[in-house]
Amino acid sequence: MTLRFESTEFRGLPCIRLHAGSASALVALRGAQLLSWRPADGRERLFLGERADLSPGRAIRGGVPVIFPQFAERGLLRKHGFARLLDWAFLGLDAGGAVFELRDGPGTADWPQAFACRLSVALEADAVEIALEVENRGGTAFAFTAALHTYLRVDDIADAALEGLQGCDYEDSAAGGTLRREDHAALGFEGEIDRIYGDVVAPLQLVEGERRLSIAQDGFADTVVWNPGAQLASRMADLAPGEYRQFACVEAGQVLQPAVLAPGGRWRGSQRLG
Numbered sequence: 007m008t009l010r011f012e013s014t015e016f017r018g019l020p021c022i023r024l025h026a027g028s029a030s031a032l033v034a035l036r037g038a039q040l041l042s043w044r045p046a047d048g049r050e051r052l053f054l055g056e057r058a059d060l061s062p063g064r065a066i067r068g069g070v071p072v073i074f075p076q077f078a079e080r081g082l083l084r085k086h087g088f089a090r091l092l093d094w095a096f097l098g099l100d101a102g103g104a105v106f107e108l109r110d111g112p113g114t115a116d117w118p119q120a121f122a123c124r125l126s127v128a129l130e131a132d133a134v135e136i137a138l139e140v141e142n143r144g145g146t147a148f149a150f151t152a153a154l155h156t157y158l159r160v161d162d163i164a165d166a167a168l169e170g171l172q173g174c175d176y177e178d179s180a181a182g183g184t185l186r187r188e189d190h191a192a193l194g195f196e197g198e199i200d201r202i203y204g205d206v207v208a209p210l211q212l213v214e215g216e217r218r219l220s221i222a223q224d225g226f227a228d229t230v231v232w233n234p235g236a237q238l239a240s241r242m243a244d245l246a247p248g249e250y251r252q253f254a255c256v257e258a259g260q261v262l263q264p265a266v267l268a269p270g271g272r273w274r275g276s277q278r279l280g
Contacts, residue, residue, distance in 0.1 A: 009099055009129055016041060019060050022096050024104055026129040037090040038106035038125040040070040043279070046131040051219070051279065053157040053253035057244045065090055067244045068157045068253075070136060072125060075117055075150035077261045078179075083116055086155070089123060102137065103128030110143070120144030133280025140274075142267040149266045153230060153259035154277045158221075160214050163233055163251045167192040170210035171229070176203040177262065195254060198235035204228050204262050212254060223258035225275030230257035 010025045016032060021041070024031040032042040043051045054068030065071065065086070074089035092113045094106040108123045120143040128135040136154055160166045171188045178184045179200040188203065192213065206229040209222040223229065232255040234242065239250035258277035265273045 007131060009103065011099060011104055017060050022104060024127060024129050027131050029129055029131050031127060031129050031134060033104065033106065033127055034066070034069075035093050035096060035106070037066065037072055037092065038094040038108070039066055039072065039090060040127060040134075040136060041066070041068065043129075043134050045133070045280075051159055053159040053249075055244055055249055056246050057249075059244050063091055067242075070157070071155040072123075072138060073151075073153040073155050073257075073259070074123060074138070074140070075119075075121075075148075075152065077151040077153050077259060080151060080261070088114055088116070090155075094123075094125070097124075100126075102126040103135070119148045121148070130280070133278060135276055135278040137274060137276035139272060140265070140267065141272045142269055145269050147266055147268045147271075149264040151259070151261050151264050152275065153226070153257045153261060154275075155230075155255060155257050156221075156277060156279070157253045157255055158212055158219065158279075159252060160212075160254055161252070162214075163195045163254060166212065166214045166254055167194050168210055168212055168231060168254065168256060169193075170208050171203055171206065171231075174203045174206055174229075176201045193231065195233050196235075198238050199231055199233045201231045202228055202259065202261050203231065210256065212256060220278075220280055221256050222278045223276065224278075225273070226258040226260050226277070227263060228259040228261045230259045230261065231255065232257070 020035045028046045071090040076083040076087040094108045097105040103126045106125045122141040124139045126137045180198045212219040
């Protein structure tokens with residue numbers, strides 16, 4: 007299937023729109039952030055908040071933010087790093103999809119490393135694959151954490167469940183980082199959920215009624231599952247009342263054990279939805 011692209015805007019934000027048959031995707035140049043994914047059936051699969059702040063320097067709540075080179079506050083940089091806040095260059099299409107790039111520059115001075123990040127978005131009729139590649143362009147090794155902070159749209163979080171994590175150990179960030187093991191075949195979403203599951207290998211399934219979405223990852227060692235719940239969501243200015251019920255974040259991450267790159271080394275991780 008031929009992949010096509012066009013330059014466009016979304017609420018004044020420069021974007022690239024991708025088409026593969028009747029499937030489409032919208033990627034903002036800021037953060038190389040996937041804002042919309044509609045497979046061939048036309049139904050939107052990603053959540054983007056109606057109050058999402060698209061002003062410069064602000065993180066956009068929704069879609070697939072790229073977290074790099076620091077996950078959350080696990081380090082000395084700003085929360086979730088700088089990659090989601092900076093403009094990426096669109097390099098065009100190749101065999102792996104649409105390619106975007108971010109290199110070290112004035113906006114990355116807080117992390118004095120010579121690097122290149124490339125994000126590719128491969129669109130098919132009923133699937134999308136997002137891949138992040140990190141290259142060490144400097145003369146010394148560096149370590150980083152990263153994630154694809156994917157907001158998956160649901161009609162009602164109370165009716166959604168995530169299958170495939172049974173038996174995995176996780177860090178419960180909502181309970182102060184307590185270490186636990188997942189005993190349930192299907193994880194429901196009740197209250198605040200903020201967990202980092204380690205060594206996830208099997209594809210997951212997000213189930214909502216008769217609908218099922220497969221979520222697979224490669225290269226990323228961890229899976230982060232997050233929903234703020236009603237109490238935390240009420241304090242988020244960029245979430246409208248009740249919007250927390252419309253998404254489940256299932257993130258491919260390299261969080262618990264940072265990746266280390268020697269000079270000239272490359273790392274790659276991907277997430278496939280379909």
